[in-house]
Amino acid sequence: MRELGPTSLPELVKDAEVIALAKVERLHEIGGEWFEYKKKKIWLPGAKVGEAIVLRSLRGAKIGQRIAIAGYITWICDATELSTGELAIFFLTRTDQRSGELSPQKSNPHFNQQLKQALGNITLQYIAHSGQGKLAAKQVGTEFALVATKRFAPKNRPGNQLSYECAMLNLPSDVPFTPLTTPPTASQRERYRLYAQGHVHAADGLVPLEAIERKLKALIASSSQ
DSSP: OOOOOOOOHHHHHHHOSEEEEEEEEEEEEEOOEEEEETTEEEEEOOEEEEEEEEEEEEESOOTTOEEEEEOSOOSTTOOOOOOTTOEEEEEEESSOOSOOTTOHHHHOTTHHHHHHHHHTTOOEEEETTTTTOEEEEEEETTEEEEEEEEEEOOTTSSOSEEEEEETTEEEOTTSOOEEOOSOOOHHHHHHHHHHHHTTOEEEEEEEEHHHHHHHHHHHHHHHTO
């Protein structure tokens, strides 16, 4: 069985046709149907598609533009996921590069028609690398930052800082990092516990968006040469 392999910022920049900070304002359910099981009617949900607005753009989009983002999986190891209110830097492709084994376009012959009814002529786009092309962000006042995890080696081991991690990506280690002061969630505590088993400490924090934008602009410039 194929597995979802790791990716990197250079790979995402190379493959993405749109790179933008966007906020998912609404989730549309495309398709869906009732079916009967043991004399009970059960609703089988349709495919999720996010309607988002571009707040900042690095490639292929305009500020204020509304975009449609596929929020559904098409194969077993797909990491694609969207939620209402989600803020992130999205790396998007205009064609679906996933395998499509579970694609609603295959299972629902009316998908494209239903999509147009919900979103008009907005072109559907796809999160690059099976959902890995997304860096979670947070608005702090009027500024934006990325939510990241910083991993540390114990004090008695050389090399205090090991890496940053945002979503499933490793970020450059030379960007500023501000630890979050809010109590960790249950999922964060579990992640910290797993890191500790590998003798690594971890903390969640914020990385300034401008620091990542500078890295991305440099990668975009080099990829276009």
